[in-house]
Amino acid sequence: EPEVTQTPSHQVTQMGQEVILRCVPISNHLYFYWYRQILGQKVEFLVSFYNNEISEKSEIFDDQFSVERPDGSNFTLKIRSTKLEDSAMYFCASTQKPRAQPQHFGDGTRLSIL
Amino acid sequence: EDQVTQSPEALRLQEGESSSLNCSYTVSGLRGLFWYRQDPGKGPEFLFTLYSAGEEKEKERLKATLTKKESFLHITAPKPEDSATYLCAVQENYGGSQGNLIFGKGTKLSVKP
Numbered sequence: 001e002p003e004v005t006q007t008p009s010h011q012v013t014q015m016g017q018e019v020i021l022r023c024v025p026i027s028n029h030l031y032f033y034w035y036r037q038i039l040g041q042k043v044e045f046l047v048s049f050y051n052n053e054i055s056e057k058s059e060i061f062d063d064q065f066s067v068e069r070p071d072g073s074n075f076t077l078k079i080r081s082t083k084l085e086d087s088a089m090y091f092c093a094s095t096q097k098p099r100a101q102p103q104h105f106g107d108g109t110r111l112s113i114l
Numbered sequence: 115e116d117q118v119t120q121s122p123e124a125l126r127l128q129e130g131e132s133s134s135l136n137c138s139y140t141v142s143g144l145r146g147l148f149w150y151r152q153d154p155g156k157g158p159e160f161l162f163t164l165y166s167a168g169e170e171k172e173k174e175r176l177k178a179t180l181t182k183k184e185s186f187l188h189i190t191a192p193k194p195e196d197s198a199t200y201l202c203a204v205q206e207n208y209g210g211s212q213g214n215l216i217f218g219k220g221t222k223l224s225v226k227p
Contacts, residue, residue, distance in 0.1 A: 004157075031212060043158065043201065043217040055212040091157050098205075098213025102148055105157035 002026045004106035006092050012112045013082055021077045021109045023092030032075045033093040033103060034067065036060070043091065048098075049075065079111075087113045117141050120202050120218035127225050130191045135221045137202030138184040145207035147185050148215065149178050152199045161187075161200075192225045199223070 005024045013019050025032050034046040047057040049067055066078045075094075079086055089110050093103040121136045139147070146165050150158035162171040164180035171178045175196065177188040187200055199222045203215040 006157075033214065035215075042219045043203075043215075045214040045216070048212040048214055050212055056214055058214070093157075095213065099145060102160045102163050103213070103215060104160060105150075107155070107157045 004092055004094055004104055006090075006106035006109050008109060009107070010110045010112070012114065015084055015113050016081050019079050019082055019111065021079075021090050021092075021111070023075045023077075023106060024073050025075055025092065025094030026104060027073070029094035029096050029104075031055075031095050031098045032067075032069070033095075034077045035091045035093065035105075036088040037091065037108075038088045046077075082111075082113045084113050087111055115140070116218070117216050118202055118204055118218035120200075120221050122221060123219065124222045125224070127189075127192055127223070129193055129225055129227050132188070132190045132192070134189070135187040135200055135223070136184060137187070137218055139202075139204045141204055141206045141216065143207035145205040145213075147180055148203045148205070149176075149185070149187055150201040150203065152201055152220065158201055189223070192223070194225045194227050197223055197225045 007022045032049045035043050037043045045058050047061045048055045064080050068076050089108040091105050091108045093105045095101045095103045117140050119138050148163050149161040152158045162178040167182045169180050175190050179186050199220040201220045202218045205213050
């Protein structure tokens, strides 16, 4: 069964550094999402992406964050200058049709900011 | 105020002891309600989608139901391998939405042999 893959599984970074989290969505999916889950808290929406542009974003997704689909398979989340509070699990998800199909999630990247 | 509330936060069952998990929501228009299972260190794994009140879906020992204000995930004769955190998420129905999910905090289920 096709799946969403994320790399790396764990990223440790110094505060203030830039990080790029990578995702390969399911190949025939058109809508892509990033969510985060701070330890012990609920999963929170960050951003949705369709047709090479952001379609919706939450208050969490400020100017420090950006997303990109650099080629036909990868979908990336960049955090420009990381803060301690960015430490969390980051999940990528994709779907074929957001109104009729479920989102399928990767296993996440655990981001630890020191 | 949370838009999606799950209860209980944690549930311990003996193998074979059936029970239900609750998810209540307060979004103004519901496009869909989703149940996911999450194992430690993993991403949410899709279980069910429910779209309208009265709808029911079943998969093995799990059955999900939906009313206008809440959803239940019924677990019949659970086994230890059903131990996981069960997440409920809703999609709001408004113009321009690309389907972002609003999650509850989850119910952590432990099934003892």
